[in-house]
Amino acid sequence: MAQARTDIGPPLYKDMLPPICKENYGKWRYHEIIKPGVLVHVSETGAKLYTVRAGSPRLVSIQFIREICDLADKYCGGYLRFTSRHNVEFLVSEEANVEPLLAELAAKKIPVGGTGNSITNIVHTQGWVHCHTPATDASGIVKSVMDELFEYFTTMKLPAKLRIALACCLNMCGAVHCSDIAILGIHRTVPKIDHENLHKMCEIPTLTASCPTAAIRPNPKLKSIDIKADRCMYCGNCYTMCPSVQIIDPKNDAVSIWVGGKISNSRIGPRFSRLAIPFLPNNPPRWPEVVEAVKHLVEVWAANAQPGERMAEWIDRISWEKFFEITGLPFTDKHIDDFTLAQTTFRCTTQFKW
Amino acid sequence: MTEAKKTPLLDELEKGPWPSFVTEIKKAAANSPSAQDLLGQLELSYEDKKGHWKHGGLVGVMGYGGGVIGRYSDIPEQFPNVEMFHTIRLNQPSGWYYNTKALRQICDLWEKYGSGLTNLHGSTGDLVLLGTRTENLQPFFDEVSNLEEHPFDLGGSGSNLRTPSCCAGPARCEFALIDTTDLCHDLTNEFQDYLHRPMWPYKSKIKISGCPNDCVASIARSDFSIQGTWRDDIKIDQEAVRAYVAEGFDIQGLVIDKCPTKCMSWDGNELTIDNANCTRCMHCINKMCKALRPGDDRGATILIGGKAPILQGAMMGWVIIPFMKLEPPYTELKEFLEKAWEWWDENGKTRERIGELILRLGMRNFLRAVGLEPVPQMVNAPRANPFFFWWPEETVQD
Numbered sequence: 001m002a003q004a005r006t007d008i009g010p011p012l013y014k015d016m017l018p019p020i021c022k023e024n025y026g027k028w029r030y031h032e033i034i035k036p037g038v039l040v041h042v043s044e045t046g047a048k049l050y051t052v053r054a055g056s057p058r059l060v061s062i063q064f065i066r067e068i069c070d071l072a073d074k075y076c077g078g079y080l081r082f083t084s085r086h087n088v089e090f091l092v093s094e095e096a097n098v099e100p101l102l103a104e105l106a107a108k109k110i111p112v113g114g115t116g117n118s119i120t121n122i123v124h125t126q127g128w129v130h131c132h133t134p135a136t137d138a139s140g141i142v143k144s145v146m147d148e149l150f151e152y153f154t155t156m157k158l159p160a161k162l163r164i165a166l167a168c169c170l171n172m173c174g175a176v177h178c179s180d181i182a183i184l185g186i187h188r189t190v191p192k193i194d195h196e197n198l199h200k201m202c203e204i205p206t207l208t209a210s211c212p213t214a215a216i217r218p219n220p221k222l223k224s225i226d227i228k229a230d231r232c233m234y235c236g237n238c239y240t241m242c243p244s245v246q247i248i249d250p251k252n253d254a255v256s257i258w259v260g261g262k263i264s265n266s267r268i269g270p271r272f273s274r275l276a277i278p279f280l281p282n283n284p285p286r287w288p289e290v291v292e293a294v295k296h297l298v299e300v301w302a303a304n305a306q307p308g309e310r311m312a313e314w315i316d317r318i319s320w321e322k323f324f325e326i327t328g329l330p331f332t333d334k335h336i337d338d339f340t341l342a343q344t345t346f347r348c349t350t351q352f353k354w
Numbered sequence: 355m356t357e358a359k360k361t362p363l364l365d366e367l368e369k370g371p372w373p374s375f376v377t378e379i380k381k382a383a384a385n386s387p388s389a390q391d392l393l394g395q396l397e398l399s400y401e402d403k404k405g406h407w408k409h410g411g412l413v414g415v416m417g418y419g420g421g422v423i424g425r426y427s428d429i430p431e432q433f434p435n436v437e438m439f440h441t442i443r444l445n446q447p448s449g450w451y452y453n454t455k456a457l458r459q460i461c462d463l464w465e466k467y468g469s470g471l472t473n474l475h476g477s478t479g480d481l482v483l484l485g486t487r488t489e490n491l492q493p494f495f496d497e498v499s500n501l502e503e504h505p506f507d508l509g510g511s512g513s514n515l516r517t518p519s520c521c522a523g524p525a526r527c528e529f530a531l532i533d534t535t536d537l538c539h540d541l542t543n544e545f546q547d548y549l550h551r552p553m554w555p556y557k558s559k560i561k562i563s564g565c566p567n568d569c570v571a572s573i574a575r576s577d578f579s580i581q582g583t584w585r586d587d588i589k590i591d592q593e594a595v596r597a598y599v600a601e602g603f604d605i606q607g608l609v610i611d612k613c614p615t616k617c618m619s620w621d622g623n624e625l626t627i628d629n630a631n632c633t634r635c636m637h638c639i640n641k642m643c644k645a646l647r648p649g650d651d652r653g654a655t656i657l658i659g660g661k662a663p664i665l666q667g668a669m670m671g672w673v674i675i676p677f678m679k680l681e682p683p684y685t686e687l688k689e690f691l692e693k694a695w696e697w698w699d700e701n702g703k704t705r706e707r708i709g710e711l712i713l714r715l716g717m718r719n720f721l722r723a724v725g726l727e728p729v730p731q732m733v734n735a736p737r738a739n740p741f742f743f744w745w746p747e748e749t750v751q752d
Binding site: 002005009012013016017021022025026031051057058059060062065066069072078079080081082083084088091109123129131132133134137139140142144147153170171172173177206209210235239240243253264265267268269270285307339340 | 371378464472633
């Protein structure tokens, strides 16, 4: 067999574009959402490109890929794309193909939606399927939450768009720190140290430097390290650096919920997500407490937000104290920041609501 | 194949309307012992409430220092077919556009060499091939990179340039103010060495969005966030504005009142925008894309420093270059990136992202190193404390 060709980079995107996209490259004039999951982009030349957006579990088999390729061959001249939220988009240049494609997707139970004021796909991570540091699973919670919120994927009845993301540990791969609702796996106990093997497996200076709160000190006597328990907030970064520091604790690992992040610059600009619920139990396979909490947040926001108000804008308007009152979520000492920029989050004004 | 473990917990996740990843694993498991054992091991994780992968794993292909994430089961005696279950990152085409031939080729090779499971796509953008054995890595790469049509290269992992990604761009979106797909492809090829052979203090990511809607979340998920923007006036089609209003669209409530700088007004007949005070948030254009279009003097704003919480807390990218023209061959941008990386490579500690380094050494040092002038657009507000430094040449020396 031929030796690998190196440094060739990705396939050229131009070879992957349907003719209508090549012909109208940079000439698109406007777009409309015809109905949930179906967009039309209209070019200066009058050409129309229909996009049918379908949900995907992200973790998919080659059988699934071949199935959507069959659909793309049949209705889209062999072209499709994926979105930055893991949805599949069928790029249809013949209007007459839209309805037959929708019918076939419906028959295959591949949901169409995720446009406009909807809840689209959940950006998520590896979980127990492939990662070594997770505090929870990714795919299982995502499936459970999307099953419960399914109607919001296929409709556009919310006040604004709502983005949900999940990360299985606080490395926060993905978009958890900037989503309307974020689900984050957390640990709650200090790592256990395997003193006997640590020096064989790990680089101690790297290990001490890996701690955000400087809780780790070398222990030269044991050729190991010590962790000051009262400084450790269980981030697990030391475990990332060293297998002899074991953070995973099934009895205590859990899920937290964050709200009010956004990415886009429209109106109020990008925001971080902030802690709403510090602890919910890991309860596979359906994580009912997590699903219930997310659903509750969606419903309270949807019932109270003004048209066009995303989660962060709604909370901005009503204040955090009203957020906790209206949602009924307990406010705890966990909610008050005590990391490096903590003081910037304190209330330095007498303006607040009772 | 080992006898299949029963999976009552995972079977629950085949119910319900959202497409099921368990169904996907089962589809792959029909032809793949490793997908079968993955299912079994995952069921055990659901029972135990913990993962069953050993820590770390260093594997790869000849010539490269990254692109493959090694993974080993911690219970290989129970699940021998996932004893090794490595992930291969393939560099996706710009904007995740595919023709079916390219995807089918990958499926055929992955059927031959891997578990038949994938992630479309990884958060950074790569086409993720989920699960294979060490001895299959090189043969797979040999074949995938030698495909006659649409060969693929590996994506990035480790302390290197990770795979750049971009939004749908001018191929499909009227808001694309820069050629995101071309720029993404160009930068990926220009910096292949940085991508395949880790040589830096830590990872570095580039994401490119065609406008400030930032559909690839570049501000939060990349060290270098490149977002299309414009400098001249928003183009207004007054007839089309009136058509929106005639159709019952609440222009006052949904557009004028929501403008963050209150630079718009509507007198019932004409829409006026005070462009000098517009911050190009995209809201009015998003709401009335038939009537409003970005200006013609187009380029990008470049933000630096975005990252997740480890180690110093989560950061969003901040403005470092308010406006840069971006035309092929993108020389000015590449020079900036090279200078920034060189300074970081020289000064960064192990596992220190560029944003953290800039915070540690100060913006003034970074600006001087890369030859940028400080401008007010870089900050939300000037400092409130008096603890500022002077350069030696700015004071009288004895």
